[in-house]
Amino acid sequence: MTQTAAHAGRLVADGFARAGARGYHYRVLASLDEFGPASQAALGRRSGIHVSDIVATINELAQTGLVERTPDHADRRRNVITVTPAGRQRLRWLDEQVLDIQNDLLAPLSENERTELRRLLGRLLSHHRAEAKQEP
Structure with a gap:
């Protein structure tokens, strides 16, 4: 990564x-x-x-x-x-x-794979942004 x-x-x-x-x-x-x-x-x-x-x-x-x-x-x-x-x-x-x-x-990825990668990366980003907001 x-x-x-x-x-x-x-x-x-x-x-x-x-x-x-x-x-x-x-x-x-x-x-x-x-x-x-x-x-x-x-x-x-x-x-x-x-x-x-x-x-x-x-x-x-x-x-x-x-x-x-x-x-x-x-x-x-x-x-x-x-x-x-x-x-x-x-x-x-x-x-x-x-x-x-x-x-x-993203050239080597199919359109479905690109969509899935964006979804997963978005999920990771959302999780870590929320986690950062909770830090004192």
Whole structure:
């Protein structure tokens, strides 16, 4: 499992690099698209990106016009990050890249086997996320 996960990680990193993106970019854009605008701190928690990396990631996305950073009206010390139309378009394109990468990784499996693998991996992920939430 570890070797397959490492190979999958390399495929994704290489695919994003060819697209001029990073995994952090994808995670931030996907989080904003799915859950809406968020403070930098909330976005870091949602996307699983450490606070030391989230600001740099947002800066990169803002410089290319994929997200906007505006002061929070409720607390001027915070910024609210919002995905732009260009960011949504970029996310859709990156989604296609991820699909291609997944198809490459799963090439030896039949459609039924792919469905079963996704189901089992989802079950594992759900279990461990729930377990992590219960930790003190």
